[in-house]
Amino acid sequence: MRIAVYLPLLLCLLAPLGARPLSERCEPRLATSLLTASSLVLGTASTVSLGLLAVTGLIRIPQLAALGHWSAHTAQHDDPTEFSIALLAGLLLGGAVLMAARMLWRRARSLAAAALEAACLPARDGLVVVDDESPEAFALPGLPGRIVVSTGMLHTLDETEHGILLAHERAHLTAHHYAFVAFAQLGAAANPLLRPLATAVTYTIERWADESAAAATGDRTRVARTVGKAALASRRAQTLARAAGAALGILGRRGPRDPLASAGPVPRRVAALLAPPLPRHRALAAATATILTIATLATADAAHDLDLLLRTVGAS
Incomplete structure (x- = not known):
């Protein structure tokens, strides 16, 4: 096995570095799609890479090699992969499959409920x-879905803000945001290194819904106030109030001491609504697409290498 099999694993180490730039600088709908695709593709590619490495270890065991009519001696001679690496890959693969299956089962149960x-x-x-x-x-997915609002929230907001709240929650349902979250979390379940991407998706879907509400009402400032007001009225009111107090005054360029750099999601959402809409940022989209293409091609190349190895040890 050559370097190609390790490339998806390396990209998974680097991918979290791009989660924040994508979520903060790119239009929310596009950012959600790019982050979800990145988590799913890289999670799949890294899992396949682990599987390929694990196979190179299995065919070195004479009893297992005999089942496929392979030569364990030839495999040990022709494959440069260390047996310890193959063993570690096998253990990680088992954990990845177990966690992904567990996540799928839980997600299926929660969606059905x-x-x-x-x-x-x-x-x-x-x-x-x-x-x-x-x-x-909150929005409750289903066939059809439902928007659930408590009387406490209705009493907190005025009539105009009711419309903004409903527009926000309807956006979650119509755009099937729960599916984006599920796919992103599936990739993160297979590879915990990708958890920052899944976390970023939970933020970008809220930004997507905020922008949908702003487009429906035509008043970004009012939507920002509604988001902040609803958040401050929730059970996390005290924590959010401390972060929002610093964030609401930030509208210009963000410096190294920018309070939003460490602020929670709600203050960042409010600040984004008070600023002009974000562009689609084609450069970030192109860079993400390039990385995913590299991961896919590297996985395919590694699979080809394994096929050649199996043919070699089978012919011996």
Whole structure:
């Protein structure tokens, strides 16, 4: 096995460095797509690479090599991969498959439960109002989906802000944001190094919904106020208030001491709404596409190398 098999693993080490730039500098819809694709493709590529390395170790064991009519002696001679590396790859592969399967099972159960709950909730135009003084609002995916809002949240916001809130939650449903989150988390489950990408997706879908609400209402400032107001009224009010106090005054260039550099997601969302809309940033999109292409081609090349190795040890 040549260097190609290690390239997807190396890219997974570097990929988290691009999560923040993509989420902060790129238009949210495009950023969500790029981050999700990166997590899924790199997670798959790294898992395949681990599988390829593990196979090179298995065919060195005479009892296992005999099952495929391979020569374990030839494999040890012709393959430069250390057996310890192949063994480690096998252990990591087992963990990756186990975590990915566990995540898929949990996600399938939660989506099925959400769909069932949504179907049972009485709604008017897809809206469910729950008598609860705690200010809450969320989109519940299903066939059809539901927007659930508590009376506490309705009392917190005025009539105009109600429309902004509903536009935000409808965007989650119509754009199927839960699917983006699920795919990004699947890649991160297979490779924990990609967790920053999955975390960034949970932020960019909120930014996507914010921008959808701003486009529907035509008032970015009002949407920013609604986002901040709803967040400050939630159970995380005290924590968010401390971060938002510094973030709401930041509208210019961000320097090295920029409070938003370490601020939470809500202050960053508010600041983004108070600034002009972000561009699609084709350079970042092209760079991401190039990295994913390299990972895919490297995985294909590594698979070809393994095929040649199996042919060699099988012919001996």
